[in-house]
Amino acid sequence: MNGGTRRDFLGGRFTRKRRAPPVRPPWALPEETFTARCTRCAACREACPEEILIRGRNGFPEVDFRRGECTFCGDCARACEAGVLRAPDTAPWAVKAQLTDSCLALGGVVCQSCADVCEAQAIAFGARAGGVSRPAIDSAACRGCGACVSQCPVAAIVVG
Template sequence: MSTAVDQSKRSLLRGKRSAVSFPVRPPWSQTEPQFIDLCSRCGDCLPNCETGILVKGDGGFPTVDFSRGECTFCQHCVSACKTGALSASITPPWQLKAQINPLCLTHQQVVCRSCADQCETRAIRFTPVSGEVAKPLITADLCTGCGACFDVCPTRAIQLTNTTSQGDSLHAGI
């Protein structure tokens, strides 16, 4: 690896340590420092993603853009990665969980179930409250972080948040 590339990777990590939000890496990624060290930025995972959600982010490293679609966990990105930056031995594939913020239309008493309609695992349920529009609740254990609910929300009320011990907030697709 060249000195120039080393310097570029060090700069990226320095920037990330002082930032509060991290880009969403592909599923089955190593921890962020390991990922930055191992990823050669070859871009081979991008065209192999069956839903086209992998894009080049800062420094040329792959990131996930959920405004383009959801992750189907097809694992084609992992198969394409020859450096070990992505590894099928990592379980679960990532720690992302969906969260819903007060921009949700139901907080303005507007009926909307667009997110739940997209959720295959039925992680989003609506509990009726007397005299109010039912609000969505996410069961974290059922959420795979697939991102299918992200782009259908008309008010961008859904965030995908990393639930690792660092608690880093991953704002996807924006």
């Protein structure tokens, strides 16, 4: 144990892994306004045909991309009587898929499952001389639909 870590341990200041901020349903108002006005009625969750909206912390709805992708059908927004999900004719959200270190291809194992399901073609595998092709996510092209998340065998993609 090095000095700094030991001090932190003895002082009870071990840093816990911080939970990533939840992804709210598409078209959600900014977080502070959303949690102030959302009545936690669950209408959006019940309306989602993909069943990707779950009851999150404190009962507020959030997206669980492990259950599937968002098709941007707009049913959740239309079901929300509190008005905290805007009209589905505006941009749904700014979240994007992000690659993490556990990606098999980054570790030298051949895998392209994520690219195969990306309709926006935002995941590219460039040729790599003498090695396994690695994925790169084009943030500008990514729509944040999350289709790649549940397809990844090692949960290496997060959307946020």
